[in-house]
Structure formats: C-alpha cells, structure tokens
Amino acid sequence: MKSLLNCLAALLFCLISVNHACAQNDWTGRWQTHWSEGGGQITLEQQGDQVAGNYPLYGVRLEATADGRSLSGKWSEGDEPAAARGEFIITRSQDGRTFVGRFSTRGWWTGERIGQSETLAAISLRSPRDAFVGFIVACNRAQAGLEDAWGIAADAVEFAPAAEPPTDSTDNPLSQSQRLLRVAELFALIDLTTIRAWDIPNTLATDSYVLRLTQSGSDASLELTLHKNAQGDWRIVEPTAQQLADAEKSLRARDNGKVRTGNDYARLQNPRATMRAFLEGMTHWNEDNGALARSTMDLSVFSEIIRQTDSELSALFVRHALDNIGLIGLQSISDDGADHTPYVHFVDGVGSIVIAPASSAADAPWQFTADTVINAPLLYRASTGLPNPEFTPPGSVAETAYFKLRGLFVDYAPYLLWGAGHAEAWQIILALSALGLSIILARFVSGLVCRLLSRVDPGDERTKDQPRWFRFALTMLLAVSVMAQIPQVLGIPANLRQHTIPVIGSVLCIAGVFVAWRMLSLLGVFLAGRAARTAARTDDILLTFTIAVLRLGIVLAGFLAIATVLSISATNILAGLGIGGLAFAFASRETLSNVFGAGILITDRPFRSGDWIETGDVEGSVEEVGIRSTRVRTVADSVVVVPNGKLADSTINNLGTRRHRLLNLTVFVTEGGTPERLQSFIEAVRTRIESDPAFAREEAKVGVIGLSATAIEIQLSAYMNLPSDRAESDTRHALLTDLMRAAELSGLTLGKGMQRGIY
Numbered sequence: 001m002k003s004l005l006n007c008l009a010a011l012l013f014c015l016i017s018v019n020h021a022c023a024q025n026d027w028t029g030r031w032q033t034h035w036s037e038g039g040g041q042i043t044l045e046q047q048g049d050q051v052a053g054n055y056p057l058y059g060v061r062l063e064a065t066a067d068g069r070s071l072s073g074k075w076s077e078g079d080e081p082a083a084a085r086g087e088f089i090i091t092r093s094q095d096g097r098t099f100v101g102r103f104s105t106r107g108w109w110t111g112e113r114i115g116q117s118e119t120l121a122a123i124s125l126r127s128p129r130d131a132f133v134g135f136i137v138a139c140n141r142a143q144a145g146l147e148d149a150w151g152i153a154a155d156a157v158e159f160a161p162a163a164e165p166p167t168d169s170t171d172n173p174l175s176q177s178q179r180l181l182r183v184a185e186l187f188a189l190i191d192l193t194t195i196r197a198w199d200i201p202n203t204l205a206t207d208s209y210v211l212r213l214t215q216s217g218s219d220a221s222l223e224l225t226l227h228k229n230a231q232g233d234w235r236i237v238e239p240t241a242q243q244l245a246d247a248e249k250s251l252r253a254r255d256n257g258k259v260r261t262g263n264d265y266a267r268l269q270n271p272r273a274t275m276r277a278f279l280e281g282m283t284h285w286n287e288d289n290g291a292l293a294r295s296t297m298d299l300s301v302f303s304e305i306i307r308q309t310d311s312e313l314s315a316l317f318v319r320h321a322l323d324n325i326g327l328i329g330l331q332s333i334s335d336d337g338a339d340h341t342p343y344v345h346f347v348d349g350v351g352s353i354v355i356a357p358a359s360s361a362a363d364a365p366w367q368f369t370a371d372t373v374i375n376a377p378l379l380y381r382a383s384t385g386l387p388n389p390e391f392t393p394p395g396s397v398a399e400t401a402y403f404k405l406r407g408l409f410v411d412y413a414p415y416l417l418w419g420a421g422h423a424e425a426w427q428i429i430l431a432l433s434a435l436g437l438s439i440i441l442a443r444f445v446s447g448l449v450c451r452l453l454s455r456v457d458p459g460d461e462r463t464k465d466q467p468r469w470f471r472f473a474l475t476m477l478l479a480v481s482v483m484a485q486i487p488q489v490l491g492i493p494a495n496l497r498q499h500t501i502p503v504i505g506s507v508l509c510i511a512g513v514f515v516a517w518r519m520l521s522l523l524g525v526f527l528a529g530r531a532a533r534t535a536a537r538t539d540d541i542l543l544t545f546t547i548a549v550l551r552l553g554i555v556l557a558g559f560l561a562i563a564t565v566l567s568i569s570a571t572n573i574l575a576g577l578g579i580g581g582l583a584f585a586f587a588s589r590e591t592l593s594n595v596f597g598a599g600i601l602i603t604d605r606p607f608r609s610g611d612w613i614e615t616g617d618v619e620g621s622v623e624e625v626g627i628r629s630t631r632v633r634t635v636a637d638s639v640v641v642v643p644n645g646k647l648a649d650s651t652i653n654n655l656g657t658r659r660h661r662l663l664n665l666t667v668f669v670t671e672g673g674t675p676e677r678l679q680s681f682i683e684a685v686r687t688r689i690e691s692d693p694a695f696a697r698e699e700a701k702v703g704v705i706g707l708s709a710t711a712i713e714i715q716l717s718a719y720m721n722l723p724s725d726r727a728e729s730d731t732r733h734a735l736l737t738d739l740m741r742a743a744e745l746s747g748l749t750l751g752k753g754m755q756r757g758i759y
Contacts, residue, residue, distance in 0.1 A: 029044060040055055042062065071089070123156045132197070136197070137391050156235055157235055190222065210223060216334040268367065279394060296367055301374045313376075314376040318376050320383075342355065351372065353368070381419065431490055434486045439475070441478070446475045474515050630647055660719035661719065661728055662720075670751030684745070688738050692735070694727075695720055702715070
C-alpha cells in the first residue's frame with residue numbers, strides 16, 4: 001500500500017510539473033500592456049518556440065522567439081522602409097499572468113494577461129452629432145483605462161499633416177502614435193468644457209459645422225469645426241497648434257492656470273469629478289476595498305454596524321442604475337465646483353440621483369446625497385424599465401450574486417418582482433427560506449456540539465448534560481452566523497435592516513455571552529481536573545482567579561458589542577469610562593482593594609485550595625479564591641467569606657504547609673516512681689517511638705522535667721510525619737495506649753492532670 005501511494009504521489013507531481021511547464025511556455029492570449037507613453041492590448045499566438053502577435057491600436061506586428069519564460073524579438077509598424085521598428089525582450093512572471101521588459105527605444109514595458117475584453121464598436125460618422133458623441137464616448141472609455149479606445153476616437157478626427165515634411169515629399173502623414181497623442185491633447189481641452197450633445201444637429205445641408213463648447217462657471221469656450229468629406233463622413237477638424245494654445249489658456253483661466261493632475265478628480269470638488277471617482281472606484285473596487293467609491297457617497301444614513309456591507313450594496317445599485325439610465329460622457333456633467341447648485345442626474349417618483357456638496361464650505365466634497373444612497377434599490381428597480389441606452393458610463397462593474405439571481409427571476413419568474421416596500425417578493429421568500437434552513441442546520445450542529453462537550457469529563461456531573469439555555473443560545477448564535485451573508489447575497493436593502501439589526505444584534509451578543517460563559521465553565525472543570533493532579537501549590541487558586549477574570553472580560557466584551565450594534569460611538573464609550581471610572585474607583589475603594597488583594601494572594605502564594613489556615617478569628621480549609629473574596633470552610637462545616645483585601649493585609653498561619661506535626665505530651669506519675677522504674681518506663685517509650693515510622697526518631701525527646709508534691713512530671717516531645725488529621729489522630733491513639741501498657745509493666749501509676757499539645 002505504501003509503495004502504491006508513493007507511485008501515485010510521484011505521478012501527480014509529474015502531471016503538475018508538466019502542466020506548470022506548459023503554462024509557463026505558453027504566450028498565447030490577450031495582454032493589456034503599458035509603457036511610459038501609453039498602452040494598449042496585444043494578441044499573441046505561440047507555435048513551438050515562435051510567437052507572433054499584433055498591436056491593433058498602433059498597427060504594430062510582433063515576431064519573437066520564446067526561451068522558457070523569456071521572449072525576445074522585433075516589432076514594426078509596417079513594411080515600408082521608413083516605418084518605425086525595433087527590438088524588445090520581456091520576461092513572464094512565475095504564475096504566467098504578467099510580464100516585464102523593455103523596448104529598444106521606448107524604455108520599460110509591462111503587461112498582464114486579460115480575458116475577453118470589451119468590444120469597441122466603430123464610431124458612426126453619418127452626422128455631426130454621431131461623430132462628436134462617438135468621439136466623446138470613445139475618449140471617456142480610454143480615460144477609464146481602455147487604451148484601445150484612443151484608436152476608435154482617432155477615426156473621428158481629421159488630422160493636419162505633420163509639422164516637418166520629409167525632404168523628398170510635401171506630404172508628411174502622421175504616425176499612429178502621433179495621431180493618438182493629438183487625440184488625447186484635444187480631448188484634454190474638451191474635458192475643460194461642458195457639452196450638450198443634443199444641441200448638435202443630426203442633419204445638415206452644408207459640409208461643415210462650427211461647434212462652440214462653453215465652460216461652466218466662466219465665459220471661456222472652445223470652437224471646433226466638423227467637416228463632411230466626399231464619402232459623406234463627418235469628422236472633427238483638428239485645430240491648429242495656435243488655436244489649441246489660445247483655447248487652453250482661456251479655459252484654464254478659471255482655475256488660475258492650474259493643470260489638473262491625474263487623480264485630481266479624487267478630491268471630489270465638482271459633480272463631474274465625483275461621478276468619475278465613483279465610476280473609477282467601482283471599476284477598481286477590489287484594489288482599495290471600495291474606499292474611493294464609498295468616499296463619493298453620503299453614508300450617514302447607515303448605522304456603523306451595517307455601513308461597510310450596505311454601502312457596497314447601495315453603490316452597486318447606483319452603478320447599475322447609471323448603466324440603465326445611460327451617459328454620453330462625463331463632459332455632459334458640470335465641472336464647476338463654485339456653483340453649489342446640486343446636480344440632478346435622474347428623477348423618478350421613488351427618488352432622484354443627486355450629487356451635492358457635503359456642506360456649505362468652499363472646499364466641501366461633492367457626494368451622492370443621503371436620499372440617493374438610501375433609495376438606491378428603488379432607483380435601480382425604476383431604471384430597469386427604461387429602454388436600453390445607446391451609451392453607458394465608462395468603466396465596468398462585476399455582476400454580483402444579487403444581480404444574477406434577479407436576472408433569473410426576470411427571465412423565469414417575473415411575477416415575483418412586485419415590490420414590497422424597498423424589497424421585492426422573491427427577496428422576502430428566499431430570505432425566509434434561508435432563515436428556516438439556518439435554524440434547522442443550527443439545531444443539528446448545536447446538538448452535536450452539546451454531545452461532544454458532554455465528553456469533556458464524563459465522570460463529572462457538571463459536564464454530563466448541557467443546560468437548555470446553552471442549547472438555545474448556541475442555536476441562535478449558529479443560525480445568525482449562517483444568515484450573516486444572506487442579506488448581501490439577496491440584496492436586502494438597509495431600510496429593512498437598520499431597525500432589525502440593533503435588536504437582532506443585541507440578542508446575538510447576549511447569546512454569545514451565554515455560550516462563552518458556559519464554555520469557560522467547562523474549560524474550568526477540565527483544567528481543575530488537571531490541576532488536581534499537579535503538585536503546584538497555586539494551580540487551583542490561579543485557575544479560579546483566571547476563570548473569574550475571564551468571566552468579567554466576557555461580560556465587558558458583551559457590553560461593548562451591544563454598544564457597537566446600537567451604533568454608540570467608541571469614543572463616547574471610552575470618554576464615559578474615563579470619567580465614570582474615576583467616580584467608580586472612588587466609590588468602590590473597598591471593592592478594588594479586594595480585587596488587588598486577590599492579585600497579591602496569587603503572587604505571594606500563601607496557601608492553596610484545601611489548605612488549613614488560621615487568620616484572625618477565622619480557622620478552616622480554603623475552598624475557593626475569587627476576585628473579591630476567599631471562601632473558608634470551618635471545623636463546624638460553615639463557610640466564612642473573607643474579603644481578599646483584609647486577608648492580604650492579615651497574618652496567615654498556613655497549617656497545610658507543615659513539614660511535621662509536633663506532639664508535645666506531659667505524663668504525671670503519681671505512684672511507684674522509683675528511679676529504676678522511671679528509667680525503665682522512659683526507655684520503653686523511646687523504643688516505642690523509634691520503632692514507629694510515623695515519628696522522626698532523631699527529633700524525639702523523653703525525660704523527667706519536674707517534681708511536685710503530688711507527681712513526677714515526664715515530658716514527651718516528638719515530630720510526626722503524617723499527611724492528614726485522621727492519620728494524626730490514629731497515631732496519637734496508638735501511642736497513648738502503648739504508654740499506658742508500658743507504665744503498667746514498669747509498676748507506675750499515671751495520675752490525673754496529664755497534658756498534651758499538638759502543633
């Protein structure tokens with residue numbers, strides 16, 4: 001069997017190695033690439049060690065040779081002798097998902113493997129409006145990261161020839177790189193204006209049209225000419241360099257000549273910047289856990305406990321609603337932050353999508369309003385009734401479980417889409433079904449857990465059966481844990497949960513406290529059994545004290561958890577604890593003294609559980625040391641509760657730590673006390689003590705200590721090595737009866753008044 005397993009393991013290792021090696025040597029696929037001047041998608045196909053590819057955006061061909069994870073070869077922009085060309089070398093990562101390398105003339109080059117990319121439709125050039133709108137939409141796609149869209153936008157531009165023609169020709173056509181660079185420069189100026197696409201005529205009798213784009217918040221404008229060629233295609237005529245420079249100076253005057261940086265939109269200083277930040281944040285949600293997208297929304301409507309989950313859900317609703325509504329381009333939204341008039345993007349009977357300043361401050365960020373955020377589910381449902389838009393906002397968003405589920409109901413059970421407030425019928429049905437299944441599963445699991453816990457210490461009645469309250473609390477805890485992700489999956493809106501979460505959360509916290517309390521008790525029983533088998537003197541006391549501290553911690557943790565569920569600020573709690581703590585400490589000096597006293601008892605280790613102690617007027621066996629007091633069981637079988645503070649300050653005589661038990665006995669001889677008989681009696685007593693292993697022979701002392709008018713006094717002093725009071729009583733009884741026999745054999749009469757002392 002062992003040989004068979006080794007063979008199987010070796011075979012599996014070989015298969016994995018072969019698969020890994022194949023994956024590393026395969027360059028076939030689509031790659032999104034980047035370099036210092038831009039980026040774009042390439043398609044590679046590998047045959048053996050030869051790799052061929054193309055760059056559709058730039059019309060570049062690639063021919064290379066693969067060597068392991070390295071790929072080296074040449075690139076060219078065409079077959080003409082004057083075409084740009086060069087060499088490159090790139091190296092793929094271990095996981096095969098990315099590569100890094102260099103162009104011979106363009107510096108660094110990086111890329112990552114992608115799946116099916118967004119299909120880019122060609123721009124319709126049949127009217128001035130189609131040409132301009134198509135240009136704007138493509139440029140917004142490119143700005144959002146789809147670099148190939150620059151090439152689509154370039155088809156809508158009529159470019160001027162290059163500034164310096166070659167010596168052998170008066171015509172100098174632009175390279176593709178130059179065309180794309182000029183498109184980006186032109187779009188950067190258009191981005192400083194606000195467009196109204198539907199003011200552009202759709203049909204014209206003339207062959208040219210002058211479009212005047214104005215800037216929000218100023219009188220500056222940008223004039224563009226659209227021209228129809230012989231084929232009937234309309235294109236934007238590229239302005240001259242001087243016209244571009246004059247327009248840029250005029251348009252940037254509103255911002256005092258300041259040039260916007262790449263991430264300037266993240267400051268949310270106007271409605272357009274907020275919309276772009278939201279769209280960018282949704283596209284790259286996983287990169288920052290949604291931080292950018294959340295910053296664009298007023299989340300004050302959510303309690304702190306559900307803010308993280310429900311803000312994501314609302315963001316998804318808003319994003320999909322924007323897709324349903326459509327957007328020609330971000331430039332159709334005002335970029336004037338000085339005008340604090342809210343921007344209204346969509347209006348319906350259930351609510352509106354509005355972006356407004358967060359406050360009256362001059363630099364206040366613009367955000368989607370609280371009403372927009374809380375009504376996002378209703379706005380999404382309302383937008384689904386719109387016809388499909390021709391153009392959608394740039395960027396993309398992953399389709400989560402909720403939208404997939406809803407799509408299934410749209411296709412197969414549309415009768416369950418009727419609204420029940422902020423939720424739909426199918427959401428309520430699935431939520432109730434999931435709740436029932438969660439309770440059934442939780443009851444089954446809690447039963448198994450209780451049976452397992454009963455085996456912690458089968459001989460202890462305290463662990464044999466779990467109480468009903470523990471079963472109920474554990475079932476509730478497990479059921480809610482299973483249900484935790486269901487609202488997110490089903491898209492249950494915050495309106496339905498913001499009132500139930502505090503109640504359910506508080507009950508859940510209380511159930512958690514009960515479960516933790518019981519588990520800690522069972523742990524204490526288990527550890528107590530272990531401690532009973534050790535010789536350490538403080539195991540029992542330390543365990544009892546630790547369990548008490550942990551129980552206090554459980555209660556405090558439950559209190560803080562309930563405060564969190566009720567959205568009570570942690571800052572307020574800490575401030576309250578700081579102020580209230582001083583008052584509590586002053587009012588509870590004795591209690592705190594007892595708590596610190598328990599710590600002193602643990603540190604100094606004056607006794608252990610079961611020791612017989614004497615302190616003040618209390619004498620008995622130690623049963624338990626708690627946070628506030630110590631319980632001592634007296635010889636009368638009563639329990640005395642001694643405050644730890646008082647016990648720590650008092651003198652403690654621990655009789656349980658004695659190495660020997662002292663027997664101190666005085667015998668009175670009243671008759672027959674001759675020297676010979678006394679000596680015989682003393683020798684007999686010594687022999688008896690030395691022959692008994694319960695006594696320490698070297699410490700035994702027997703002799704006459706005094707003479708009186710009525711008796712001769714003989715002193716007996718010895719130490720006993722005995723573990724318990726019962727053993728001491730039995731040993732003393734046997735010794736005294738033997739002393740009586742020895743006195744009788746020696747002819748001595750023992751009189752009244754015999755005294756003894758045990759220490």
